[in-house]
Amino acid sequence: MTGEDLDKYCAAHEQRFTDELIDFLRIPSISADPEHAADVRRNAEYLRDALLQAGFQRAELVETSGHPSVYAERMVDRSKPTALVYGHHDVQPVDPLDEWVSPPFEPAVRDGNLHARGAVDDKGQVWMHLKAVQAHVETRGELPLNLKLIVEGEEESGSVHFEELVVAERERLQADVLVVSDTGVLAPDLPSLCTGLRGLAAVEVTVHGPSLDLHSGVFGGAVMNPIAALARIIAGLHDPVTGRVTVPGFYDDVRPLNQEDRELLARVPYDESEFLAEAGGISATAGEEGFTVLERRSVRPTLELNGVWGGYSGPGTKTIIPASASAKITCRLVPDQLPDDIARTVAAAIHDAAPRGVRVETQIQHGGRPVLTPVQHPAVQAAARAMAQVFGKEPLFTREGGSIPPVESFSRVMGMPAVLVGVGLPDDRIHAPNEKFNLAMYQRGIRVLAHLWDELAPALSAAS
Amino acid sequence: MTGEDLDKYCAAHEQRFTDELIDFLRIPSISADPEHAADVRRNAEYLRDALLQAGFQRAELVETSGHPSVYAERMVDRSKPTALVYGHHDVQPVDPLDEWVSPPFEPAVRDGNLHARGAVDDKGQVWMHLKAVQAHVETRGELPLNLKLIVEGEEESGSVHFEELVVAERERLQADVLVVSDTGVLAPDLPSLCTGLRGLAAVEVTVHGPSLDLHSGVFGGAVMNPIAALARIIAGLHDPVTGRVTVPGFYDDVRPLNQEDRELLARVPYDESEFLAEAGGISATAGEEGFTVLERRSVRPTLELNGVWGGYSGPGTKTIIPASASAKITCRLVPDQLPDDIARTVAAAIHDAAPRGVRVETQIQHGGRPVLTPVQHPAVQAAARAMAQVFGKEPLFTREGGSIPPVESFSRVMGMPAVLVGVGLPDDRIHAPNEKFNLAMYQRGIRVLAHLWDELAPALSAAS
Numbered sequence: 001m002t003g004e005d006l007d008k009y010c011a012a013h014e015q016r017f018t019d020e021l022i023d024f025l026r027i028p029s030i031s032a033d034p035e036h037a038a039d040v041r042r043n044a045e046y047l048r049d050a051l052l053q054a055g056f057q058r059a060e061l062v063e064t065s066g067h068p069s070v071y072a073e074r075m076v077d078r079s080k081p082t083a084l085v086y087g088h089h090d091v092q093p094v095d096p097l098d099e100w101v102s103p104p105f106e107p108a109v110r111d112g113n114l115h116a117r118g119a120v121d122d123k124g125q126v127w128m129h130l131k132a133v134q135a136h137v138e139t140r141g142e143l144p145l146n147l148k149l150i151v152e153g154e155e156e157s158g159s160v161h162f163e164e165l166v167v168a169e170r171e172r173l174q175a176d177v178l179v180v181s182d183t184g185v186l187a188p189d190l191p192s193l194c195t196g197l198r199g200l201a202a203v204e205v206t207v208h209g210p211s212l213d214l215h216s217g218v219f220g221g222a223v224m225n226p227i228a229a230l231a232r233i234i235a236g237l238h239d240p241v242t243g244r245v246t247v248p249g250f251y252d253d254v255r256p257l258n259q260e261d262r263e264l265l266a267r268v269p270y271d272e273s274e275f276l277a278e279a280g281g282i283s284a285t286a287g288e289e290g291f292t293v294l295e296r297r298s299v300r301p302t303l304e305l306n307g308v309w310g311g312y313s314g315p316g317t318k319t320i321i322p323a324s325a326s327a328k329i330t331c332r333l334v335p336d337q338l339p340d341d342i343a344r345t346v347a348a349a350i351h352d353a354a355p356r357g358v359r360v361e362t363q364i365q366h367g368g369r370p371v372l373t374p375v376q377h378p379a380v381q382a383a384a385r386a387m388a389q390v391f392g393k394e395p396l397f398t399r400e401g402g403s404i405p406p407v408e409s410f411s412r413v414m415g416m417p418a419v420l421v422g423v424g425l426p427d428d429r430i431h432a433p434n435e436k437f438n439l440a441m442y443q444r445g446i447r448v449l450a451h452l453w454d455e456l457a458p459a460l461s462a463a464s
Numbered sequence: 465m466t467g468e469d470l471d472k473y474c475a476a477h478e479q480r481f482t483d484e485l486i487d488f489l490r491i492p493s494i495s496a497d498p499e500h501a502a503d504v505r506r507n508a509e510y511l512r513d514a515l516l517q518a519g520f521q522r523a524e525l526v527e528t529s530g531h532p533s534v535y536a537e538r539m540v541d542r543s544k545p546t547a548l549v550y551g552h553h554d555v556q557p558v559d560p561l562d563e564w565v566s567p568p569f570e571p572a573v574r575d576g577n578l579h580a581r582g583a584v585d586d587k588g589q590v591w592m593h594l595k596a597v598q599a600h601v602e603t604r605g606e607l608p609l610n611l612k613l614i615v616e617g618e619e620e621s622g623s624v625h626f627e628e629l630v631v632a633e634r635e636r637l638q639a640d641v642l643v644v645s646d647t648g649v650l651a652p653d654l655p656s657l658c659t660g661l662r663g664l665a666a667v668e669v670t671v672h673g674p675s676l677d678l679h680s681g682v683f684g685g686a687v688m689n690p691i692a693a694l695a696r697i698i699a700g701l702h703d704p705v706t707g708r709v710t711v712p713g714f715y716d717d718v719r720p721l722n723q724e725d726r727e728l729l730a731r732v733p734y735d736e737s738e739f740l741a742e743a744g745g746i747s748a749t750a751g752e753e754g755f756t757v758l759e760r761r762s763v764r765p766t767l768e769l770n771g772v773w774g775g776y777s778g779p780g781t782k783t784i785i786p787a788s789a790s791a792k793i794t795c796r797l798v799p800d801q802l803p804d805d806i807a808r809t810v811a812a813a814i815h816d817a818a819p820r821g822v823r824v825e826t827q828i829q830h831g832g833r834p835v836l837t838p839v840q841h842p843a844v845q846a847a848a849r850a851m852a853q854v855f856g857k858e859p860l861f862t863r864e865g866g867s868i869p870p871v872e873s874f875s876r877v878m879g880m881p882a883v884l885v886g887v888g889l890p891d892d893r894i895h896a897p898n899e900k901f902n903l904a905m906y907q908r909g910i911r912v913l914a915h916l917w918d919e920l921a922p923a924l925s926a927a928s
Contacts, residue, residue: 280674
């Protein structure tokens, strides 16, 4: 195994790596709160300076209409492959503040965990990249490939200006692969790599009936009730027996799962009672027949109702036929479904299902494409080797059910394959009080990324 | 035709009848507004004094936990039949005030209509009763039957204390028939009598899924969505083809319509485009196959959705599987359906339809029984003759789709048959700005009620 020099360097500097992260975590870079705008900028400047100290040749703020991103690069040799790292330096708000055991911006170590807002999401995982580069530069004087890094300042407030940035900076951000460390592993002894994210299509539907609420005594029985019509439309979107989405054409572009992908997913441990507890204490799973619970949550498309409203919802009884009723629908997409196609298909099915006497209005909202890098991709295989070297165990391959919009932007705008190498743990309480980063995972993460550049450089050279 | 003496008296005093009503309408007896509590009491005292002047031997306030009612009686002879009149002396609020052409409590006559809050609902129709009694007493010295009158002070704020009053005063309120003048006729030249009111059963349903909103990316596809489950349950409550309610046993206690009732209802004019316009500009009628639009609205039971809510309803997209979703359901009932039976039956059907993975909770709310006095009942026939004498035309028989809770209380608590003799018009704008009472209808109403006592006394004597 190569990389023993890197491991040795990392082992010798663990305490410093932790101390540096603690200092970085003191800056309250809450992007959603305008009162912290100056802190987000100060955080970006702090990161820029640290990147230069860590060995990047160039580091600078990239201004957007919102909070600044930070760009850095160490260009080694134009004939070598190039990797681009994405992360974010902003953090979530901290309320409810009184549930924090130690203040969110006064990092505290307890039981081997570093507690602070942003510890693992994502300042800690960004800092791992700085230290991995430093390990290479200080050990060997150089990186084995060209490295670029873009660290966003608005991920926790919706990445609203990030796609603009990607489009504007696409030349400078060009790379052979995108590496993202904003995810996690299944457990400390279950290393894993996420190779896919689902996309999103969104439709809002409103069923219009009478122009005003009608008295249900005077009109009830002769007027189509908009809530009843909406319920009928919504209920018809799933087959109650098979759990499949009934929208014509919904599955047309779904790439069939190959046997290998299914077998890899099947290795991920699944405990039914644990899942039911995690899912808010439900009594049974549901979904599409013919697929496992993990497949339903990650590699199969879905149609979900996110909200419904209409008529009277106050105390007691109000005897009306309401003027309208509405629902919000989002679909999770898998390759090769496209958001606009699916949204239009769902909207068409809704219109077709409208009963007489009501008027249906649909509105297609912003979506995102699914992202998938095949397990066989050289970059994924390189990341798997790096993980195995550090964890002493082959990683499992997972696919996540949610989306990471910046990853989707890179995939769609630049056609770049993505590797998601994160070392968070399921109990890290991201977005919640008492967020933490397990320090053993932090140190392992630095070494995984250091090893990753060693594995990635020859793999990408051979592939090109 | 008898009653020419009464007609002559009424014709001679039309101007006074109008002037008196104008004075009564100046008191702003808004029961829903605590700031008008003293006005409601002053209104009751004013009415009490006017009842004594009109010929009642006894008149007094009846205190409740809310606003006072007024009771009056003129007991002629214990061997004669007794009628009880119900009305209300409180009025609706007046907002939006700036839409009134003349101030709501400064009654103004325009184009033969008296404009004021409470003009027809119900102070004007209560005042008709005073004048009808006065016509008898001043023309002949006596009424042909015993007459009692109870005028409520809280009808427009939900009659919340009225059933208590009926129960407490049931002995004093005992009568052979209840006469209510709080309804209307189909048109000035289409006299009509309402012989039935639908009842009400109310159920609220909540579908509980996960204990908290779940991320639809992470969990979507493997968890039963409470909105989808609710939609399926609700959609299943009606047959989409026949429009019938599918709840097992729902129609078991519905008394079959006899051919005569259907023929009488079929005489009521119906204009489809007029109905669609009235019903808020809908594009088509809906409902139970095999019945006319009027039958569906009045003599057939219904199940309506009054409200639905769950999950996110703000702007944009929130990708959750919500923790719960709820709906409010009311059924309109016809004889011999009972509110508790129907509510329990509907709740049971809802529980039976719950899919796996969610928990359904139902809550039965306050309802009311249907009320029906057969067209053949001597009191209805007496009222029909009185109407024909004044309008010069036989009245049509209608049944209303809504409920009048005090009428339901009298029917249920005291088993008293009800006759609904009102002379409002469909365009009187009750509960809205510029409420009015057509003065020709007001004068006719006084004469109808005067004639009614002449017709009712022998009819009830013969029936007993």
